[in-house]
Amino acid sequence: MGMIAAGSQRAGGDVLAAWAEGLAARRGGVRGRGGLRFAFYGRVSTEDWQDPESSRARQLAAAVMLVAGRGVIVAEFFDAGQSRVLPWVRRPQAAEARKVHRRRWLVITMKQLSSPGSPDVEFDAYVPLTASWSNAGGLLDPPRYAALRDENGYLELKFHPETGILTEVVLAAAPGIQAEQGNLDPRSQGTDDLMPYLDPGDNFPAPGDRLEIRAHPDYLYVSFGRDPGHWAGTDPVIFGIAEDQSLAAIAARWTPAERESVLGN
Numbered sequence: 001m002g003m004i005a006a007g008s009q010r011a012g013g014d015v016l017a018a019w020a021e022g023l024a025a026r027r028g029g030v031r032g033r034g035g036l037r038f039a040f041y042g043r044v045s046t047e048d049w050q051d052p053e054s055s056r057a058r059q060l061a062a063a064v065m066l067v068a069g070r071g072v073i074v075a076e077f078f079d080a081g082q083s084r085v086l087p088w089v090r091r092p093q094a095a096e097a098r099k100v101h102r103r104r105w106l107v108i109t110m111k112q113l114s115s116p117g118s119p120d121v122e123f124d125a126y127v128p129l130t131a132s133w134s135n136a137g138g139l140l141d142p143p144r145y146a147a148l149r150d151e152n153g154y155l156e157l158k159f160h161p162e163t164g165i166l167t168e169v170v171l172a173a174a175p176g177i178q179a180e181q182g183n184l185d186p187r188s189q190g191t192d193d194l195m196p197y198l199d200p201g202d203n204f205p206a207p208g209d210r211l212e213i214r215a216h217p218d219y220l221y222v223s224f225g226r227d228p229g230h231w232a233g234t235d236p237v238i239f240g241i242a243e244d245q246s247l248a249a250i251a252a253r254w255t256p257a258e259r260e261s262v263l264g265n
Contacts (some may be wrong), residue, residue: 038063038067038071038072038073039073039075039076039077039097040059040060040063040073040075040076040077040078041077041078041079041093041094041097042055042056042059042060042063042077042078042079043078043079043080043082043084043091043093043094044056044079044080044081044082045081045082045083045084046081052078052080056078059078060073060076075097075244077093077094077096077097078093079091079092079093079094082094108146108157108166108196108197108198108246108247109196109197109198109245109246109247110194110195110196110197110232110239110241110245110246110247111164111165111194111195111196111197112193112194113165113193113194113195114193116133116165116193116194116195116233117133117134118234118236119131119132119133119236119237120132121236121237121252121254123220123252123254123258123259123261123262124261124262125261125262125264126173127170127171127172127173128153128171128173128174128177128213128220128262129169129170129171129220129222129252130168130169130170130171131168131169131236131237131250131252132167132168133165133166133167133168133195142161143158143159143160143161143167143168144158144159144160144161144164144198145157145158145159146159146198148211148224149211150176150210150211151175151176152174152175152176152177152210152211152212152213153171153172153173153174153175153176153177153211153213153222154171154172154173155169155170155171155172155211155222156168156169156170156171156172157169157196158170159196159197159198164197164198165195165196165197166195166196166197166198169237169250171213171220171222174213174262176211176213177213177214177215177262177263178212178213178214178215179214179215179263180214180215180216180217181217182216182217183216183217183218183219184214184216184218184219184221184251185218186219186228186231186238186240186251187231194232194233194239194241195233195239196239196247210224211223211224212224215259215262215263217256217259218253218254219251219252219253219254220251220252220254220259220262221249221250221251222249222250222251223240223248223249223250224247224248224249226242226248226249227240227242227248228240228241228242228248228249229241229242229243229248231251235253236252236253236254237250237251237252237253238250238251238253239251
């Protein structure tokens with residue numbers, strides 16, 4: 001995600017088109033199938049004289065029309081009661097929007113497959129989780145990697161270099177794992193033929209979201225800093241989906257013995 005520079009206007013007056021074309025050129029002329037990803041920011045100066053809800057809806061609708069055909073809005077930020085004379089860093093939601101722009105988080109969406117298949121899943125004290133799908137068999141080119149690392153653990157996701165479908169999940173370390181007493185019991189609210197997908201043409205940095213790793217009696221749960229709105233897929237591995245339909249969490253069902261092998265008690 002990025003921002004439009006004020007000086008990028010061309011003769012036709014279409015600032016967004018000029019910026020989008022420039023970004024595509026910097027990426028070698030290749031755009032992802034879903035287009036560019038945008039963050040929406042809006043504001044109202046006073047809550048007394050302007051209705052924040054209707055103003056937000058009006059501004060968001062205008063933004064959706066603006067980016068139509070060029071990409072999708074994947075994050076929303078809105079300040080109520082904040083004057084435009086205030087610098088961005090002094091407006092709470094504007095400051096958050098700037099962080100998103102600088103971080104350029106990795107967005108993994110979901111894709112429907114006719115037969116995604118069941119993964120082979122292993123649990124271990126040293127490598128708490130390994131889940132592998134058979135769609136990576138016979139690959140000549142190396143997979144695409146996305147790694148998330150913080151003080152709670154290290155998670156690595158591998159994607160097919162041509163199809164972009166998830167092929168392997170490896171939780172290589174989890175010093176910050178939290179032992180939970182209650183079941184996660186995630187009931188799938190989506191179809192069972194969805195798989196995480198990363199567009200092969202998308203250039204991405206390592207994501208900056210925090211890891212949360214919990215050992216429930218029924219599932220090992222790993223999230224990326226956002227709460228999933230619903231779950232999709234089938235056991236033994238299911239996927240938590242955020243409101244923007246991106247991957248937010250992974251949960252792998254285990255037996256009591258497998259849980260003990262990870263926790264050591």
